[in-house]
Amino acid sequence: MLDRNIAINLQREVYGNIKDKSYSYAVLPWGATEPHNYHLPYLTDCYLAHAIAVDSVGKAYDRYNVLGMVLPPIPLGSQNPGQRELPFCLHTRYETQKHILSDIVESLNYQGIKTLIIVNGHGGNSFKPMIRDLNVNYPEMLIAVSDWFTIEPQNKYLKFRDDHAGELETSVMLHYYPELVKMELAGNGEGKPFAVESLNEGVAWIPRNWSKVSVDTGIGNPHKSTAEKGKMIAEAVTDKLAKLFNELVTKDIYDAKR
Numbered sequence: 001m002l003d004r005n006i007a008i009n010l011q012r013e014v015y016g017n018i019k020d021k022s023y024s025y026a027v028l029p030w031g032a033t034e035p036h037n038y039h040l041p042y043l044t045d046c047y048l049a050h051a052i053a054v055d056s057v058g059k060a061y062d063r064y065n066v067l068g069m070v071l072p073p074i075p076l077g078s079q080n081p082g083q084r085e086l087p088f089c090l091h092t093r094y095e096t097q098k099h100i101l102s103d104i105v106e107s108l109n110y111q112g113i114k115t116l117i118i119v120n121g122h123g124g125n126s127f128k129p130m131i132r133d134l135n136v137n138y139p140e141m142l143i144a145v146s147d148w149f150t151i152e153p154q155n156k157y158l159k160f161r162d163d164h165a166g167e168l169e170t171s172v173m174l175h176y177y178p179e180l181v182k183m184e185l186a187g188n189g190e191g192k193p194f195a196v197e198s199l200n201e202g203v204a205w206i207p208r209n210w211s212k213v214s215v216d217t218g219i220g221n222p223h224k225s226t227a228e229k230g231k232m233i234a235e236a237v238t239d240k241l242a243k244l245f246n247e248l249v250t251k252d253i254y255d256a257k258r
Contacts, residue, residue: 024249025068025115026108027053028101032077032122033090036165037218039186040173042088046073048169049121051176052148052237056119059242066246069113074100077122082210086217098130102137109138115249118145119241123164142248151237159224163191166220168233175230186223187216 029052031045041047050073057068076092084091101118108116118127127145134143154161154168162168166189173181192213193200213219247253 021067023069023113024066025117025245026071026113027057027068027245028071028104028116028118029053029073030077030118030120030122030125030127031073031075032079032092032124033075033088034077034079034083034122035086035089035217036169037185037187037189037216037222039182039184039222040165040170041180043075044165044169044173045077045121046075047177047180048172049073049119049148051172052121052234052241053119055234055238056241056245059238060245063242064246064250066249068245068249071104076100078124078126080124080207080210082208082212082214083217085211094126094130097125097127098133101127101130102134105134105138105141105143109141114140115142116144117241117245117248118143120145120147121149123147123149142253144244144248146241146244148237148241151240152233157229157233160189160221163189163219164214165189165218166222167225167229168220170222170225171227171230172234173230174225174227175234178227183222183225187218189218189220189222190215191219 029046029049031043031047031049033042034045035042036044050070053070057070060066060068076090076097078094078097079089079091083089105116108114120127131143131145134141149168158167158171160167170181170186194208198204199206210217
């Protein structure tokens, strides 16, 4: 386990001093700006994606001696109807996100940094079509995306399933940023399914109107959240991401013999 203070010091002293350093990859945390019930900050998705990225890069350096750089988090996500109408919730179009990602990839490619991993913290973001397009323009770039909140099964750690601002996000926020969590303000995160059973069964997908499915902008009960749970989840997630980072920069992803 990499101590949080060690990870921060590595970020400041090793990653922050780029002179005479050779970086193998970059990590791009990507979140959103949106309400998270009443107890979590609007930038929750960014805070968590960035903290997970920093710890993962720290572990990759500490355990495997591969050096990566964590880029500044992007706070611009795609929002559902009923959510984007809420004050200060920012909806970013697919085309806008693609332009931002394209400029970042172009910069890294020009600098000779050929591996980029997006650590995504917002369920409304979808990067796969963008990455396919970017691979056409930058065939030497290896671009991967990981939704950090799907890496570990929720039922392994949590009493309540988290969809948005529930037990998962709140627990990990309590681990990383307890001073930003106001549990006394938290609603119960009651969610309402579709009245159409086929949609609930996944026969088809439509964006949920957030004002019709959530009472307090959350879906998932946060009241059983603890920093201890958050730490266990964060440790497991960052272990797997650190292993991923090492494998992407040291192995031929198509040659099992190496």
